[in-house]
Amino acid sequence: MNTLLLLAHPNLESSISNRRIIETISSLKDVEVHSLYNLYADKKIDVAAEQESLVKSDLIIFQFPMFWFSAPPILKTWQDQVLSPGFGFGAAQEDFKLKGKNLLLSITTGGKREKYHVGNSYNYTLDETLRPLQMMVNYCKMTYKGYIQSNGRPFTEKEDLDKEIINHTEKLIAFIKDF
Amino acid sequence: MNTLLLLAHPNLESSISNRRIIETISSLKDVEVHSLYNLYADKKIDVAAEQESLVKSDLIIFQFPMFWFSAPPILKTWQDQVLSPGFGFGAAQEDFKLKGKNLLLSITTGGKREKYHVGNSYNYTLDETLRPLQMMVNYCKMTYKGYIQSNGRPFTEKEDLDKEIINHTEKLIAFIKDF
Numbered sequence: 001m002n003t004l005l006l007l008a009h010p011n012l013e014s015s016i017s018n019r020r021i022i023e024t025i026s027s028l029k030d031v032e033v034h035s036l037y038n039l040y041a042d043k044k045i046d047v048a049a050e051q052e053s054l055v056k057s058d059l060i061i062f063q064f065p066m067f068w069f070s071a072p073p074i075l076k077t078w079q080d081q082v083l084s085p086g087f088g089f090g091a092a093q094e095d096f097k098l099k100g101k102n103l104l105l106s107i108t109t110g111g112k113r114e115k116y117h118v119g120n121s122y123n124y125t126l127d128e129t130l131r132p133l134q135m136m137v138n139y140c141k142m143t144y145k146g147y148i149q150s151n152g153r154p155f156t157e158k159e160d161l162d163k164e165i166i167n168h169t170e171k172l173i174a175f176i177k178d179f
Numbered sequence: 180m181n182t183l184l185l186l187a188h189p190n191l192e193s194s195i196s197n198r199r200i201i202e203t204i205s206s207l208k209d210v211e212v213h214s215l216y217n218l219y220a221d222k223k224i225d226v227a228a229e230q231e232s233l234v235k236s237d238l239i240i241f242q243f244p245m246f247w248f249s250a251p252p253i254l255k256t257w258q259d260q261v262l263s264p265g266f267g268f269g270a271a272q273e274d275f276k277l278k279g280k281n282l283l284l285s286i287t288t289g290g291k292r293e294k295y296h297v298g299n300s301y302n303y304t305l306d307e308t309l310r311p312l313q314m315m316v317n318y319c320k321m322t323y324k325g326y327i328q329s330n331g332r333p334f335t336e337k338e339d340l341d342k343e344i345i346n347h348t349e350k351l352i353a354f355i356k357d358f
Contacts, residue, residue, distance in 0.1 A: 010259075043222060067259050069311035069318075073252035080189075080246050123317045124310055131307045132248035138302045139248075 003031045003176050004057035005106075008064040008075040010037050017108040017152035017165050018065055024169050025063075028176060032057070036074045043077060050082045055097060059145075059179050061172075062133065063106040065152060069122070069129040079136065088140050099141040102179070105130060106172055108152035148172055182210045182355050183236035184285075187243040187254040189216050196287040196331040196344050197244055203348050204242075207355060211236070215253045222256060229261045234276060238324075238358050240351075241312065242285040244331060248301070248308040258315065267319050278320040281358070284309060285351055287331035327351055 005025060009018045012035060026033045032053060040046070054060065064071040082088070086095050093099075109126070116126040126149060137144040150168035152161070184204060188197045191214060205212045211232060219225070233239065243250040261267070265274050272278075288305070295305040305328060316323040329347035331340070 069314040073255035076252035
């Protein structure tokens with residue numbers, strides 16, 4: 001089984017959680033990691049290369065820090081360009097090149113998971129922030145495998161953060177290995 | 180009452196709906212229009228200028244074509260940069276500079292409104308695509324004024340499209356004037 005992980009972190013050098021997660025995941029067998037901001041600093045996505053990697057993959061993972069209840073903008077640039085008509089969707093069945101492939105989300109949030117509920121300043125659940133990505137999965141006839149989430153900076157104490165990152169990474173490794 | 184409309188269309192020259200809507204809205208009194216892709220072709224947002232315009236506004240409108248169930252990426256770039264700590268939110272009450280301001284969404288979609296439901300290939304409602312923006316509104320202590328939506332290209336016949344655009348524009352003008 002081949003895994004493609006797309007990382008969307010605008011400043012990986014100053015990242016704590018995402019950088020550590022990625023360093024571990026990159027060493028796994030059969031996992032290809034695309035750090036989108038590093039690969040495409042000029043925001044010009046190599047659409048053909050991305051599509052080729054997708055076609056070879058069984059499991060696709062979007063890894064990102066959540067800012068303003070969604071992914072950093074390059075992931076949207078990637079979606080708008082890579083999931084083109086005739087590849088991501090279309091009039092014919094064969095236009096859905098990602099059909100049956102699996103998508104897992106791997107997310108770090110500033111706000112703790114328990115902050116996401118009605119009555120809080122967010123007023124929606126964490127799951128609800130992911131609707132646009134879930135809809136993309138549905139539209140492309142992929143299979144949604146849910147999400148792994150941990151609480152990153154800036155609201156976490158050092159020790160808690162270590163625990164969060166290790167826990168997140170272990171869950172992600174287990175998911176990939178059991179897949 | 181001052182209105183600030185942020186337009187996020189990556190290719191306004193080839194747009195039909197958004198261009199016509201904007202041409203009309205731009206001529207209204209007390210409405211400032213920022214076409215983000217035209218102003219910031221290099222993706223470098225003038226944060227100070229954007230914040231200054233926001234502070235002067237009572238009603239803020241996000242106008243965009245919906246691709247992949249969310250806005251084009253520049254609107255996310257704008258959010259991540261302009262709604263900074265101490266302006267969009269923060270530890271103190273005075274850090275919420277947008278508190279009490281109103282946000283309206285003005286959206287064109289390829290898929291018709293009635294396609295957005297459980298059981299369809301989207302499998303969620305149109306309202307649910309907007310959760311991340313609604314959460315931003317909540318988090319910034321703004322007031323959410325809902326959305327105006329019309330069905331743009333490519334799935335609409337010419338005559339229907341004209342009707343949709345006129346209807347959308349009229350609703351938007353009425354909202355701004357009645358505000």
